[in-house]
Amino acid sequence: MKSSNIVFFLVFLFGVFSVQLVRAQSDSHCGAEDVFLLESQKDESLSSKRYQYETKISNDALQLLNAENAGTSKIIPVVVHVIHEYGPENISKAQILDQIRILNEDFRRTNADTVNTPSAFLPVAADCNIEFKxxxxxxxxxxxxxxxxxxSPLTNSSIADGAMVKALSRWPNDKYLNYWVVRTITGGILGYATFPGGNDNVDGIVCGHNYTGSIGTAFFGAYNLGRTATHEVGHWLSLRHxxxxSNCGDDLVADTPTAAGSNFGCLTYPHxxxxxxxxxxxxxxxxxxxxDVCFNIFTSGQSARMNATLNDPTSGRNNLWTQANLIATGTDGTSPGACNLIADISNIEQMICSGDSISFIDMTWNGDVDTWSWSFPGGTPASSSAQNPIIYYNTPGIYNVSLTVTNAAGSDSISRQNLVVVRNSPAQFTVPYTEDFDAAIIGSVPTDYLVSNVAGLNTWQVTDIASVSGSNSIFINNLNNNVDGEDELITATFDLSNVSGTMMSFDLAYATRSSSSTDRFKVFASNDCGKTWGLRYTKSGAALSTAGIVTSTFVPVAGDWRQELVxxxxxxxxxxxHVMFKFQFLNNGGNNIFIDNINLFTGVSVNELNGSIANFNLVPNPANGFTTIELDLKKGEKIKIDVLDLSGRLVEPVIEKKLDSGSHYIPIISKLSNGVYFVTLQTQNFSSAKKLIIIN
Ligand SMILES: [Zn+2]
Structure with a gap:
């Protein structure tokens, strides 16, 4: 409901400062007011400017409403910037056109679900006379x-990073509505918009790809009908929630009922x-x-407010729909013909075993392709004119791929270096296996190992500045790397076909730089030469750290290493x-990470004992139902012992507590059924496993 301007001003101030509270009480959903709060922290004049602007728009809207004429239909030229990492967020043109259709239906009230508008609200239901092209x-x-x-990796970012996202690609906001599509917005936010009157550089709307349109990747539960963009464009045209x-607040529109707060789901009328x-x-x-499925109405008051916004010069909104701008942006109905193509292929590395195949996907944009010309050195066939060809690789190696596309406007080409990695099948090594990096060249990686360095700065390299034993280890000089960078070390291939109960151990040294660090380290295993990977180990932050918090360059000393067991x-x-492994580090601004002594073994650790453990044994073994763990500690230490089955599932947690120095005899109380188990021992800096055989 419309209130007096003084009340509005107070409510407005309260509204601005209570935004975070409102969000905290409800689900994060739309970030428009959060963006305004962030922007007004950069420019303190924005709040008073918005008050003056909204007062003017309210008066203009009232005149439009009294004239009972929102004007003739206004067309708004749109540019969609798809920010992507060659994943599903790189949505199709069809999905974008579907979103444009939804905007046009909702703003012209030609949507099929107008029949669901309660009859009491029909007198104020409006065709807003606004269209999008x-x-x-x-x-x-x-x-x-x-x-x-x-x-850009910024396809995953917060609203605080919005200015960086928008700087990647932006067209003048007095000529186009800028609509950015991203993969995720931190906090589960579906989309956000800017109100008129802010910084031109951030003007527009941002939506997650799976909330854009109603086809393709837009399959996410309740927000799958493209109404997120309808809502955000509403904000972009001065509408408030x-x-x-605020509680029973004012949205500056007279014909919308005052409401206590946001509503979720699909309520039963009346509420x-x-x-x-x-x-x-x-x-x-x-x-x-x-x-989305429950939305169906803008009101006459909202329509008047949006049309008043499009009549006002603030942020160039009144230029958008002028005939001169429709001609300048090619939205006046004239046919543009074929555009120059922009050839594109995913940059995501493809790893396969020799003899296997890869399906390549054409990602060309800015027009329809007439002919494709692919080149696959090392592949069979070595060339193709199909749009999405399937190519076999029979010889281990690293290969380039290139594509030339042509239409009536001309042709364009793209080459991807080292896109295809073909590994040996069968494997290069058997178990037991040890890589201590002592024979590898400093600054490189061991022969048969690979580095996949998405971040582009410092990545995995052999070093002699620290090691557990011998002279070398492998590390990432991560201190100055890009946040959100990802670095992968990929091993040689291994034959595990004649061994059972394989374990991996490696020595790890890593320090966080703050208590809030979320650096993450993962180990994956693949049985198809890297085509698919299964996660086998993950630790982050304080649990990953072996040396606490170190703010200067971290180089481990003897006590900073911890043996990890996979x-x-x-x-x-x-x-x-043919099994291979991938060590992946995801940087969140932490310190350097080191690995030494990658071991593959069956049942018992190669580095079985360390300084504080004098004895770790199972008596008897093999056992009839029950066994006892013998443990000798040279010093008091917190220990954790579990019984796992061969799949790594926890069968029985045996003990997790601090023990004094000396000998301990710890019975496994539950009767175990026939089979082979692992009894794992973990301390602060050590882990080991014993194979236990039960014959009842
Ligand atoms: Zn909103």
Whole structure:
């Protein structure tokens, strides 16, 4: 409901400062007010400017409403910037066109679900007379299909990083509505928008790919019908949330009922709050938080407000729909013809065993392709004119791929270096196996090992600045690496077909740089030469650290190393004849990470004992149902002992407590059934495993 301006101003201030609280009480959903809060922290004048602006728009909207004429239909040119990492977030043109269709239906009230609008609200239901078209001419006058695709890890980012996302690709906001599509927005936020009057560089809307359109990747539960963009464009055209972002707040629109707060899911009509009976909240209004399937209405007051916004010069909104701009952006209905293609192939490394095949996907954009010309050195066939060819690789090696695409406007080419990695099958090594890095060249990686360095700065390399034994280890000089960078060390291939109960151990040294570090280290195993990977080990932050918090360059000394144990006795790699491993480090601004002595063994650790453990044994073994763990500690220490089955599943937690120095005899109390087990021992700096055979 419309209130006096003074009340509005107080509510407005309260609204701005209570945004975080409102979000905390409800589900994160739309980040528009959060973005405004962030922007107004950078520019303190924004709050008063917004107050003045919204007062003017409210008055303009009232005049439009009284004239009962929101004007003729206004067309808004749109550019969609798809920020992606060649994953599912690189959505199809069809999915984007589906979103444009949904915007047009919702803003023209031609959506099929207008029949669900309660009859009490029908008198205020509005055709907003606003339409959307993908641009066909870009800011430089070149032919475009209105979609720009940019590779960037910023496809996963927070609203605080929004300015960086938008700087990747942005067209003038007085000529185009900028719509960025990303993979994820931190905090489960579906989308966010800017209100008119802010910084031009961030003007527009941002939506997750799976909340864009209603086809393709837009299959996520309640938000699968493209109404996130309808809601965000509402903000971009000066609409506020229908509850006014405070308890029984004011959304500056007269014909929307006052509501206590956001509504979720799909409520049953009527839902009364704030003494707004008998009709209650308009929870089916696009500016609420209901499920997409429950939305169906903008009101006349909202329409007047959005049209007043498009008549006002603030942020260039009144230029968007002028005939001159429709001509300049190619949205005046003239046919643009074929645009220059931009050839594209995923940059994600493809790993396979020799003799296996890869399906290549054409990701060309900015137009329809007439002919494809692929080149696959080392592949069979070595060339193809198919759009998405399947190619075999029979010889181990690392290979390039290139593609040339052609249409009436011309041709474009792209080459990807080292895109295909073909590994040996069968394997190069058997178990037991040890890699201590002492024979490897400093600054390189061992022969038969590979590095996949997505981040582009410092990555895995052999070093002699620290080691557990011998002279060398392998490390990432991570201190100055890019946050969110990813570095992978990929091993040679191993034959596990004639061994059972394989375990891996490695020595790890790593320090965090703060208590909030979320650096993560993972070990994966593959039985198909890297085509698919199964996670076998993951630790992060304080649990990963072996040396606490170190703010200067971390180089481990003797006490900073910890032996880690990875149980490989799973169906995915156990008993397979070509198994390889991947050590992956995800950087969140932590310190350096070191690995030494990668061991593959069956049952018993190669480095069986260390300084504080004098004896670790099972008596008897093999055993009839029960056994006892003999443990001699040279010093008091917290220990953890578990019984695992061959798949690594916990069968029985035996003990987890601090023990004094001296001899301990710890019985396994539960009767174990016939089979082979691992009894694992972990201390602060050591882990080991014994194979236990039960014959009842
Ligand atoms: Zn919102």
């Amino acid at each position: 993908l641009a066909t001419i870009d800011p430089n006058g070149n032919c475009t299909d209105g979609i720009v695709r940019v590779y 229908i509850w006014g972002d 009364v709050s704030c003494n707004n009976g008998p009709n209650g909240d308009m929870f089916m209004n696009y500016m609420d938080y209901s499920d 149980n490989l006795s799973t169906s995915s790699v156990s008993g397979r004849d």
